[in-house]
Amino acid sequence: MxxxxxxxxxxxxxxxxxxxxxxxxxxxxxxxxxxxxxxxxxxxxxxxxxxxxxxxxxxxxSIPLLLQDFGKRLFVLLVSTYPEAVDCTDDSFSLITAIENRIHVEVRKLYPDADLPTFSHEFLGADELKLLYTSERGLADLAHGLLLGCFEYYKEEVVITREDLSGGTGKKVVFMISRMAK
Ligand code: HEM
The missing domain is CATH 1.10.260 (434 Repressor (Amino-terminal Domain))
Structure with a gap:
């Protein structure tokens, strides 16, 4: 790591x-x-x-709460360390949908040995996003916190519900995100 x-x-x-x-x-x-x-x-x-x-x-x-809280802070820190990560993104959904194919791709170029999760997404409406997190490290709580940090950063209000598809291990988790229209 x-x-x-x-x-x-x-x-x-x-x-x-x-x-x-x-x-x-x-x-x-x-x-x-x-x-x-x-x-x-x-x-x-x-x-x-x-x-x-x-x-x-x-x-x-609890560990899940600590990971979430740390994730929120980590988002701000990552964005200040790598400001180019938020270039071309002016809202949370454009950033979140760029993690897999742009942001973490750049991370891998910098650090070929990086341990990164996999994300896939599906829009269920303009303000409804389904996001699937998969990682052997089971850090869905950290991902949840990073997402919360991202919504705070863009000053957006959302409701997140999640479902663990990996028997509670946090290795495969679906986040359903509903955003209040601005
Ligand atoms: C909401 C946005 C983001 C989410 C949900 C997210 C999610 C994650 C998660 C959960 C991990 C831990 C590894 C794992 O689960 O297997 C991770 C690792 C990492 N992410 Fe992201 N990420 C986000 C944005 C960013 C941004 C903006 C950057 C900055 C360029 C970034 C850079 C990294 C780095 C450097 C690691 C560590 C890799 C390692 O330890 O080897 N992420 N990300």
Whole structure:
């Protein structure tokens, strides 16, 4: 998993929970890196999983909620790190429908070893989008948070319902998104 996700995660934990919690979380995990990440490095996915589990124990907030909340922050961070990702997009649906064939394609050019999910979509109306997330890493909650971050970014109001098609593993999830017309 790319370093930008790890540095973003630690920044999120610091801002939301403070440095004591951040230090406590890192020191109670068994991390090969000791919690030192560079945004251009690549690290084991299991390190972030360990940290999220620990953070959930410390904060009493469930893992899905933490992943969602982090995803919201991560969206803002990704867009400020890679501003070209939002070029040519002036609303959430144009960005979301560009993840698979443009945004993550550019990510893969930069980082050929990136672990990216797969998205497919279908418009059910001008303001109704069905989005299918698939990934072996089962990070549908993170995807949900990134989507929420995207709607906040474009100041759009939406209702999202989701259905897990992978027995609750978060590996294959359909998001039904209804947007209030502007
Ligand atoms: C609403 C928009 C987006 C969604 C829903 C989304 C979803 C995701 C998810 C869920 C992951 C975690 C990997 C997995 O699930 O297998 C991921 C990874 C990633 N995404 Fe996106 N993404 C979005 C927008 C962006 C943008 C704007 C960028 C910036 C260029 C970006 C760059 C990345 C990077 C660098 C990774 C990490 C790859 C790795 O760790 O190897 N994404 N994305």
């Amino acid at each position: 790319k370093g930008v996700i790890f540095t973003g995660f630690l920044e999120y934990v610091e801002t939301r929970f403070g440095s004591l919690v951040t230090e406590n979380m890192i020191s109670s995990c068994d991390l090969a890196t000791d919690g030192a990440y560079s945004s251009v490095g690549t690290y084991r996915h299991s390190e972030i999983v360990q940290m999220i589990c620990k953070l959930s124990e410390i904060s009493g907030i």
